[in-house]
Amino acid sequence: MASDLAAKAKEAFIDDHFELAVDFYSQAIVCDPNNSELYSDRAQANIKLKNLTEAVADANKAIDLDPSNPKAYLRKGTACFSLEEYQTAKAAFEAGSILAKEDTRFTDWIKKCDKFIAEENGEIPIESSDATPTNVVAPSSATKDDEQVKDTSNEVITTPAKPKYRHEFYQKPEEVVVTIFAKGIPVNSVSVDFGEQILSVKIDVPGEDSYILQPRLFGKIVPTKCRFEVLSTKIEIRLAKAESIQWTSLEFGQNSLVVQRSNVSAGTQRPTYPSSRPTRDWDKLEAQVKKEEKDEKLDGDAALNKFFRDIYKDADEDTRRAMRKSFVESNGTVLSTNWKEVGSKVVEGTPPDGMEMKKWEY
Incomplete structure (x- = not known):
């Protein structure tokens, strides 16, 4: 059954019916949930649909099921590259190149990542006569199945309209704390992955529909310093900011602007919550009220x-x-x-x- 659905999915993919392909792959995964290939193939269909965070989640699942699947690392790398997460993308391509040394696509993508990483760091990349183009396209040796989609760095990645669990966030100068209000969730039912600018959360309780939160974040984070904790009434996720800037929202959007860096020390800064109201200096207001009470x-x-x-x-x-x-x-x-x-x-x-x-x- 799963193989028949996978065959239909591949046929739909070849005919550029990517949504139908995702649907067939999803049905096949229900029949065979431990098949790494199904997840890596659905990841590619999601890349075509520009569902980049979903593609990363599928690739991560494929890698968890089969760490020796080079295709999964290729999918993860291409999706992260389009999300401008060049360090994460490079790490995925390097892992894949070890598994498939003869596949030149990994080498080509690693060169691209090095170029963009150098530009981000303010370094001047060394150009060679056979340098690959800097726009996001698949290497020449790639088949249609492995073509890369357009750069979608300015597109909004949305979450489902009616999520199963409510979530909110607040921030400090050095971190953003995301809280998902989910009661009584077993620790082994929660998986969280951190990228340079992506958060992927999945709650998979047996007998219930999976909950997935996969926002492209407002700013970049340091994955190695991020952590999460599953409590009795909620899941608390702490994202370490790569830069001490004020996030105006949790998710990246077309209207996201670069905001001023915070110069307040971590010990004195109060958590700030997203609001459309004018900002107030609460410390100053508190001191003023105390003075009025004293002089009253x-x-x-x-x-x-x-x-x-x-x-x-x-x-x-x-x-x-x-x-x-x-x-x-x-x-x-x-x-x-x-x-x-x-x-x-x-x-x-x-x-x-x-x-x-x-x-x-x-």
């Missing part, structure tokens, strides 16, 4: 209440217990600070002159 001049009951609040704030635990117990038991008519006096008895109410206490009738 009150009269009558307001002044008396402030006096009692100040006592409670600076009191020890016994004094606070006495104040709470006496106030509650006397229905707000007695406020004692002596725990030895009120701790062993019920505090009776003492109404003001000219008034009497009455119990509320239910």
Whole structure:
């Protein structure tokens, strides 16, 4: 059954019906979920559809199932290259070249990666007479099955409209923390992969539909410093920023702009949450409120209440217990600070002159 579906998928791919090919490959994977070739082939169809993060996830799964599958490394490398993750792409091509030394496509792609990495680092790459073109196209020796798609660095990679689990993020100068609110998920059901500018999360609980979160991130991260933790109520993922810049969103988009670097030390910077409202200096506002409270001049009951609040704030635990117990038991008519006096008895109410206490009738 799986082989028949795979044959139909390849036929659809040859006819440039890439969506149909992905559908057939997905059906084949259901029948044979441990087949590395099916994942690597679906990765190529996803590359054609510009579903680059999905392609990386498929390639990673293919590698997990069969680390000796060179095609999977080729798929991962080409998808990461289009995502401008040149270091990750180069690592994949190098791993694949070890497995398939006779395949010159890996060597060609490694040269391309070196060129773009050098440009990113501000180095001047050494040009040779037989240098390959710098635009993203497949090496001349590649078959139609291995052609590379156009560079999609400015395209938005979207997640499903109605995800199974809600997620949000906040950030510090040095990291971004992504939280997926999923309760009671077994640790072995969660897989997380980090790229230079890609996050791939999969929650695969037996008997349930898989949850996949694969955003292309707003900025680049350091994969070796990233980590995640599966807790009882959520999954917390910490992304180490490659640069101390403020992310205006979690995902990269067409309108993403380069923002100013953060000059605040990690120890004093508060986590910032994405918002469309004007930004405020909360530290300055807090200091202003405290100053106004200190300088505030009150009269009558307001002044008396402030006096009692100040006592409670600076009191020890016994004094606070006495104040709470006496106030509650006397229905707000007695406020004692002596725990030895009120701790062993019920505090009776003492109404003001000219008034009497009455119990509320239910």
